[in-house]
Amino acid sequence: MTDLIYLAVIAVPVLVALILVFGNPDKNRTKISRIFFLVAIFVFTYLPIAVLIIFSFNEGRSTGVWEGFSFKWYKELFADERIMRSVITTIIVAFSSAIISTVFGTFASIGIFYMKKIPKNIILNVTNLPILNADIITGVSLLLLYNIIGIPLGYVSLILAHISFNLPYVILSIMPKLKQMDNNLYEAALDLGSTPMNALIKVVIPQIMPGIVSGFLLALTMSMDDFVISLFTSGAVVSTLSLEIYSMTKRGITPEINALSTIIFLIVLTVLIIANLKKSKTEEDTRKA
Amino acid sequence: MSRLPKLRFKRSVFAYPYVVFAIVFLVAPLLLVVFYSLTREIDNYSIYLDHENTPEAIIGNLDFIGYEEDPTLSETGTYYYDGETLSVVNYRKSNAEVYKIYFGDGKVTFIEEYFGGELFDDTLDDVKFLNRLTGFYFTFDNFERFFSNPDSMKVFLRSIYIAFVSTVICLLLGFPTAYVLSKMKERWRNFLSVMFLLPMWMNFLLRTYAWRTLIEKTGIINTILESVGLPAQSLMYTQGAVILVMVYDFLPFMIMPIYNTLIKLDRSVLEASHDLGANHYQTLFTVVLPLSLPGVASGITMTFVPSITAFAISKIMGGTQSVTIGEEIERVFNNDMWFGSAMSVIIMVLMLVSMFFLSGKDKDGDNIGGGMI
Numbered sequence A: 001m002t003d004l005i006y007l008a009v010i011a012v013p014v015l016v017a018l019i020l021v022f023g024n025p026d027k028n029r030t031k032i033s034r035i036f037f038l039v040a041i042f043v044f045t046y047l048p049i050a051v052l053i054i055f056s057f058n059e060g061r062s063t064g065v066w067e068g069f070s071f072k073w074y075k076e077l078f079a080d081e082r083i084m085r086s087v088i089t090t091i092i093v094a095f096s097s098a099i100i101s102t103v104f105g106t107f108a109s110i111g112i113f114y115m116k117k118i119p120k121n122i123i124l125n126v127t128n129l130p131i132l133n134a135d136i137i138t139g140v141s142l143l144l145l146y147n148i149i150g151i152p153l154g155y156v157s158l159i160l161a162h163i164s165f166n167l168p169y170v171i172l173s174i175m176p177k178l179k180q181m182d183n184n185l186y187e188a189a190l191d192l193g194s195t196p197m198n199a200l201i202k203v204v205i206p207q208i209m210p211g212i213v214s215g216f217l218l219a220l221t222m223s224m225d226d227f228v229i230s231l232f233t234s235g236a237v238v239s240t241l242s243l244e245i246y247s248m249t250k251r252g253i254t255p256e257i258n259a260l261s262t263i264i265f266l267i268v269l270t271v272l273i274i275a276n277l278k279k280s281k282t283e284e285d286t287r288k289a
Numbered sequence B: 001m002s003r004l005p006k007l008r009f010k011r012s013v014f015a016y017p018y019v020v021f022a023i024v025f026l027v028a029p030l031l032l033v034v035f036y037s038l039t040r041e042i043d044n045y046s047i048y049l050d051h052e053n054t055p056e057a058i059i060g061n062l063d064f065i066g067y068e069e070d071p072t073l074s075e076t077g078t079y080y081y082d083g084e085t086l087s088v089v090n091y092r093k094s095n096a097e098v099y100k101i102y103f104g105d106g107k108v109t110f111i112e113e114y115f116g117g118e119l120f121d122d123t124l125d126d127v128k129f130l131n132r133l134t135g136f137y138f139t140f141d142n143f144e145r146f147f148s149n150p151d152s153m154k155v156f157l158r159s160i161y162i163a164f165v166s167t168v169i170c171l172l173l174g175f176p177t178a179y180v181l182s183k184m185k186e187r188w189r190n191f192l193s194v195m196f197l198l199p200m201w202m203n204f205l206l207r208t209y210a211w212r213t214l215i216e217k218t219g220i221i222n223t224i225l226e227s228v229g230l231p232a233q234s235l236m237y238t239q240g241a242v243i244l245v246m247v248y249d250f251l252p253f254m255i256m257p258i259y260n261t262l263i264k265l266d267r268s269v270l271e272a273s274h275d276l277g278a279n280h281y282q283t284l285f286t287v288v289l290p291l292s293l294p295g296v297a298s299g300i301t302m303t304f305v306p307s308i309t310a311f312a313i314s315k316i317m318g319g320t321q322s323v324t325i326g327e328e329i330e331r332v333f334n335n336d337m338w339f340g341s342a343m344s345v346i347i348m349v350l351m352l353v354s355m356f357f358l359s360g361k362d363k364d365g366d367n368i369g370g371g372m373i
Helices: A002-020 A028-055 A072-079 A081-113 A117-132 A135-149 A155-180 A183-191 A196-207 A209-225 A228-233 A241-251 A256-288 B011-037 B055-064 B121-134 B141-148 B150-182 B186-201 B204-215 B220-227 B239-263 B267-275 B280-309 B312-317 B325-335 B337-358
Strands: B039-041 B044-048 B077-081 B084-092 B098-103 B107-113 B136-138
Touching: A002 A028, A002 B150, A028 A256, A028 B150, A028 B186, A028 B204, A028 B239, A072 A081, A072 A256, A081 A117, A081 A155, A081 A196, A081 A209, A081 A241, A081 B011, A117 A155, A117 B011, A135 A155, A135 A228, A135 B011, A135 B280, A135 B325, A135 B337, A155 A209, A155 A228, A155 B011, A183 A196, A196 A209, A228 A241, A228 B325, A241 A256, A241 B204, A241 B312, A256 B186, A256 B204, B011 B039, B011 B337, B039 B337, B141 B150, B141 B337, B150 B186, B150 B239, B150 B280, B150 B325, B150 B337, B186 B239, B204 B220, B204 B239, B204 B312, B239 B280, B239 B312, B267 B280, B280 B325, B280 B337, B312 B325, B325 B337
Parallel strands: none
Antiparallel strands: B039 B136, B044 B107, B077 B084, B084 B098, B098 B107
C-alpha cells in the first residue's frame, strides 16, 4: 500500500505534465509543465550520478549516511592494483582495436563503395549484423568461434572481438562521407598524372577524413563501454574496467567505485564540452563563410 | 573527348580483406550458434571395432592424450550383460574424468564420468578433441528442452515482459522529452540535448550501480524516509528495480533518435499545416507524429533489443524473481553450450521478428552514435 502512495507522489505529476507538454505552446500551463517535465527528467538522470559524486568524498563506507569529507576513497582507488591494471587493459584494448578497425575500415569502406550493387548490399547488410544483434549473442558466438579455431582467451581474442564489433561502426560512419564526395576530383587527379594509389591517399582520404575521425571516436567509446562481449571473450586472466566493476558489484561494494565514477564522469563531461564547443565553432565559421 | 587513363586495379579490391574478415568474424560465429543449437554432444558413445579401430588402437589413443588405466575403481573387470561378455576398463586422468570403456562384441562403448560433476579446465581440451571427431548428432532436443520446461519458458516470457514495460515507459518519457527539447531555442536545445544524453557516454555498469546506492536497504532514499519518520522500503532485488534501471539506462537511446528526427522536421510543413487551418493538436497528431515515426521506430529498436538480453542489470539489481533470459544464457553457457546456443537462436529469431516490424524506417543510419560526434 505504501508503495502505491510513493508511486503516486512521484508518477502522477509527471504523467500530468507529460500530457500537458503537448498543449498549445502559447498557453502558460504548457510552458510551466514543459519546464517541470524537463526538470523531472533531469533530476531522474542526474540524481544517481550526483549521489555517487557526493558520497565519493564521504569519510565512511556508507552510501546513505554522511560521515565527513575526505579524499580517502580516491587514495585507495589509486592504490588498488586490480583496478589500475584493468584501466590500463581497457586503454590498451580500446586504442589498439579502434586504431586497427579505423585503418582496416577505411580501406574496406572505399572498396565496398566501388563494389557492384548486389555484393555491396550483401556486405553492408552483413556489416549491420553486430549493430542489430544483441551483445550477448555476439559474445557467445565469438566464444564458439574461438573454441573451434583454437584461439586461447586473452588479449588477442579480446582485441579481435572488439575489432569485429567496432568495424561496422567505422564503416557506417565513413560510407555517408564517400557518398557526399566529389568523384570528379579523383578522376582529375588521375588525369593530372597521379597514380591511383596516390590519388586515393591524397584526394579521397582527405575528403572522407571527418567520417574517419568520428568512426575512430565511436569505436573508442564503444570499446570502452563494452561489457557483455568482453565477458565472454576475455578469459580469466585479462580484465577490463567494465569487467572489474562487475566483479566488484558481486564481491561487495566499496566506495572506491564512487570515486571511479566521479573521475569517469568528469572525463566524459570535459570531452563532450570540448567536442561540442568545437562543433558549434565550426558551424558558426561555416555560417559566416 | 579525352580518354580517362585506364585504372590499373579495381578499387573494390580494398574490400576483399574485409569480406574475408566479415565471413570469419561476423557470419561464421552466428552460423556456429545455429549449428550448436541443432546438435548435442554425445556423452556416451560407441565406436564399432574394425581393423583400424582395434581395442589396442583406442587404448593407445587414450594413452597418447594422457589417460591411464585405473584398476583401483571397483568396476574394472569382466561383466556379463544381456548375455554378452563385457570387459570394463576404467581410464582416468589426474583425478579428473573417468572413461569407462566397455569392450563387447565388436563394439567399444565409452562412458564419460566426472568427479563432482565438473570438468576441469586442463582436461576440457582433450574431451573436445575426442568428441569433435565423432561426438555430436543433430537433434531438436535443445529447443524441446527449452519449450517444454516451464521454468525456462517463465524466464523467457518474463524477459519479454520486462523489456516491453521498460520500452513503453522509455517511450512515454522519451518522446515528450525529445519533443520539448526540439521546441526550444537552438542555443538552449543544443546545450540541453548534450546534458540529457551525457549519461549515455558513461560506463553503463556505473550507471546501474549508481541506482543501487540510491535504493539499497541502507541507501540514501531509505535514510531520508527514516529521518522523516516513514518506514524504510525494500526496493532492491525486485522486478521494479530492474525495470527502473532499464528505463534509466536506455532512456537516452530513446530520446536521441526521436530528437534527431524532430529537429530535422521541415518547418514549412508545419506552417503549411497551420495555413491550411489545422489547429495545434491537429498538426501534432496528423503531421508531427507520423513524421517522427522513423525516430520512434529506431528508438524502440535501440531500447527493446538491448533490454531483452541485458543481463548485468538484472544480475546487479534483481533477485531470483527477476532472472532474465540473458542471465540464463550466461549461466547455462558455461556448462552446456548446446542448450545456451538454442536459447541464443530463440532470442535471435525474436529480434528478427521485432526488427521486421520496425525495419526500413531509419535508412540513413543517422542515429548511430547519437550524431553527437
